[in-house]
Amino acid sequence: MSLSEQSAPVVGPDDGTVPADRRRVGRLPSLTGLRFPAAFLVFVFHASLPFPEIRLLADDGAAHKYNQVVGQIGALGVTFFFVLSGFVLTWSARDGDSATSFWRRRFVKIMPNYVVAWILAMVLYVGAKATLFQSLGSLFMLQVWTPYFTSHLPVNPPSWSLAVEAVFYLAFPLIYLGVRRIPAQRLKFWIIGAIVAVAATPLITTLLVPAGPEVMAHADGTSPIHYWFAYILPIPRLLDFGLGILVARAVMLGRWRDIGMLWSGLLVAASYVVCFFVPYLYGLRVVFLVPAVMLTAAAAIADNEGRFTLFRNRAMVWLGEISFAxxxxxxxxxxxxxxxxxxDLFSTPAGFAIIAGQAVLTLLVSWALYAGVERPITRRWSVSRRKTAAARM
Known part of the structure; x- marks a missing residue:
C-alpha cells in the first residue's frame, strides 16, 4: 500500500482540477512547541490525583480546590494530542511513501521510549502490585481493550494513550487514502460529521452500553465501563484522529477559515470552563474537540505563512521535542x-514545592531519555539500511 497522492485524485470546486497543495514548509515548529504544554497539562492532572501512590497534599481546602480546578485538564491534553497526531501525519505524508515504511518509522519512534518507561515503572514502584495479565497487557499495548479500570491503567497509567495511538498508526495509511479521495468542496461536511459523531459518543454510550454496578469517585457517578467506552476505547477515539486528518487536508487545500492563534487559545480556555458545567463524559472530550482543532490549524497556518508565534522559539521547540519522553x-x-x-502528607505550600521539584526532575529524566534513547534510535533505525545505501548511491 502506498500513501501516494496520485492514487487518490481530489476534484476542485470550480474547474475539476486538483487544488494546489498550500504547504510551503515541511516541519511545523509551533505544533512541536505546543506539544509540551499539552504534556504538562497531563502532568498537572496526575499530580493532583488522590491515589496513595502519588498523593502529596493533605486534605485541606486549598488542596481540594486545586484538585477540582485541574480535574479534567489531562483530558484536554490528550484530546489535543489525538487531533494533533492526525493533523501532523497528514501534513508530513509524501508521495511514494509505503505503509510499511510509515509503520517502521512510527514503531522506531514510539516503542523504545515506551518499553524503557515500562521497565522503569516495573522496577521503581510497581513491583508485584500488577498481575502478570496487567503487566504483559501494558507491555504489548493491549490494556485499552478491556473495560476494567484496573486493567487499562496498570504499570504506567499514561501509556494507555500510546496504545490508542498505535491503533491510529495502523489505520492511518488506509484512512489517509480514503480522505484523499474526498472532493475538496465536501471536506467541510466530513469535518462536521466527525464532530457530530464525537458529540454523540457519550449519548450512545449511556443508551447502549451496560453501565455495570460500579461508579467512579469524583466523576459524577460515571460508570467506569462508560468511561472506558467513551474515552479510552480506540475505536471511538479514531474520530479525533480522523478529524485531525480531515482538517489538515482542508488547510492544505485552502478550505479552512483560520481564526488565528489568539482566538483559538481563548477558545481552548473557554472550553475548559465549560467542561465543568456539562455531564462528565461530555466534559472529558466533546467540549475540547473544536478548540483543539482550531488551535492546531491556526498554529500550522502561522508556521506555513512565516508568522510569529510564541511556540516557535528554540526553547519551546526543544521542550516539544522531549515532550514524548x-x-x-x-x-x-x-x-x-x-x-x-x-x-506523610504535606501542607499545600510544601506540597506544591515538591510538585515543582518533580516537574524539574521529570524534565531532566525526559531529556536523558530523549538524548540517550529516542533520538539515536530514531536516527539509526527509522530508515532501513537498504534504503539508506540506495540514497547514498
Missing part, C-alpha cells in the same frame, strides 16, 4: 518520589 516518564517520577518521601 516527558509524557512517558512523568507518572513514574511522581510515583517513585512519593515512595521515597514516605507516607
Amino acid at each position: 516527558f509524557y512517558m516518564v512523568h507518572y513514574i517520577v511522581l510515583a517513585f518520589t512519593r515512595k521515597l518521601l514516605g507516607p
Whole structure:
C-alpha cells in the first residue's frame, strides 16, 4: 500500500482540477512547541490525583480546590494530542511513501521510549502490585481493550494513550487514502460529521452500553465501563484522529477559515470552563474537540505563512521535542518520589514545592531519555539500511 497522492485524485470546486497543495514548509515548529504544554497539562492532572501512590497534599481546602480546578485538564491534553497526531501525519505524508515504511518509522519512534518507561515503572514502584495479565497487557499495548479500570491503567497509567495511538498508526495509511479521495468542496461536511459523531459518543454510550454496578469517585457517578467506552476505547477515539486528518487536508487545500492563534487559545480556555458545567463524559472530550482543532490549524497556518508565534522559539521547540519522553516518564517520577518521601502528607505550600521539584526532575529524566534513547534510535533505525545505501548511491 502506498500513501501516494496520485492514487487518490481530489476534484476542485470550480474547474475539476486538483487544488494546489498550500504547504510551503515541511516541519511545523509551533505544533512541536505546543506539544509540551499539552504534556504538562497531563502532568498537572496526575499530580493532583488522590491515589496513595502519588498523593502529596493533605486534605485541606486549598488542596481540594486545586484538585477540582485541574480535574479534567489531562483530558484536554490528550484530546489535543489525538487531533494533533492526525493533523501532523497528514501534513508530513509524501508521495511514494509505503505503509510499511510509515509503520517502521512510527514503531522506531514510539516503542523504545515506551518499553524503557515500562521497565522503569516495573522496577521503581510497581513491583508485584500488577498481575502478570496487567503487566504483559501494558507491555504489548493491549490494556485499552478491556473495560476494567484496573486493567487499562496498570504499570504506567499514561501509556494507555500510546496504545490508542498505535491503533491510529495502523489505520492511518488506509484512512489517509480514503480522505484523499474526498472532493475538496465536501471536506467541510466530513469535518462536521466527525464532530457530530464525537458529540454523540457519550449519548450512545449511556443508551447502549451496560453501565455495570460500579461508579467512579469524583466523576459524577460515571460508570467506569462508560468511561472506558467513551474515552479510552480506540475505536471511538479514531474520530479525533480522523478529524485531525480531515482538517489538515482542508488547510492544505485552502478550505479552512483560520481564526488565528489568539482566538483559538481563548477558545481552548473557554472550553475548559465549560467542561465543568456539562455531564462528565461530555466534559472529558466533546467540549475540547473544536478548540483543539482550531488551535492546531491556526498554529500550522502561522508556521506555513512565516508568522510569529510564541511556540516557535528554540526553547519551546526543544521542550516539544522531549515532550514524548516527558509524557512517558512523568507518572513514574511522581510515583517513585512519593515512595521515597514516605507516607506523610504535606501542607499545600510544601506540597506544591515538591510538585515543582518533580516537574524539574521529570524534565531532566525526559531529556536523558530523549538524548540517550529516542533520538539515536530514531536516527539509526527509522530508515532501513537498504534504503539508506540506495540514497547514498
